[in-house]
Amino acid sequence: MIPKPNPPRPVIVGVAPGQPPRVVEQAADFALRFGTELVCAFVDQARLPLSEGADGSVTSASIDPDLADDAGEVFDARLALELEHILKDSGVSWRTLVLAGEVSAALGRLAERIDASMIVVGTHEHSVGGSIQEFFNRSVATHLAHRQTRPVVVIPARTPGSESPLPRRDA
Template sequence: MSDRTSQQVIVVGVTPGQPDAVLTEAVGFAVAFRARLVLANVDASRFVVVENVDGTVTSLPFDADLHDFRPEPIDPGLQANAARILDPTGIEWEFSQLAGDPARSIGKLAQSLDARAIIVGTRERGIRKGILEFFNGSVAASLAHRQPRPVIVIPLSPAAPDEPLWHPDDLPGADR
């Protein structure tokens, strides 16, 4: 058995524009667990048609007018940002581009890799983000309740204990 197959894995959910904190915190967990990181970006506007043996997916957009059968491309900006943060650390990492429901896709990837844990970041605060999370669901909460491995949630914009989670200016009708 090679070192790579016996090495622990931590799956990290990444998105374009995400603060660097998720990856920098993931480095600490990778060191602590002597694990390699598998970064997972999920395109929720597409659905999986075929899951290939190498972990890549072939997907189609939900829009029936678009017929794009090419494999999911990796966002070059997202990959460059990951390289900027992770390469200097010496942590082994790779990228996985997924499609479909983010929690389900990340959970399936973690299951297939027998990952030690999953790391995700929180969403930004604000009523609009809260409404989006209400309708789409929290990826972290969904992962925590629907799969068997630990989910580590990195706070990206924590509120002070006495600060409201939503600012009154964000409430509907506040611009009147």
């Protein structure tokens, strides 16, 4: 008896305002090559996850008890528009999700829930006066690499001639 092939497992890409487009482009390339969906996940660190759906969706609450709203569960419209611009000609099926909590933990939980094939993240921009040790202490990629059983692909933030970053929320 010939075993049935396993269904394609999605590729997750962590997205954030100000991120270079090449991170999403590279993640889309992986998803296209694997013949699977791309899940663009933004993690709102000002919210706590309350429950998680089978599709990766998250119900969350504000860390600040005085802010009782569901705004954190709505994907930022400007970021979604930029993703649409980046992915429009990619040929890949994609969707967005808003997660909550600490970034590497949220991406890891999502990867487990949807059985992702990999997690793609970008590196941080180097800050003036920031040391290499500080960079690695706060790196989402480093935290994921220590906690994950699946591949974590890290896309450098800058390369010579790289495009402008995704728009920041405060812009």
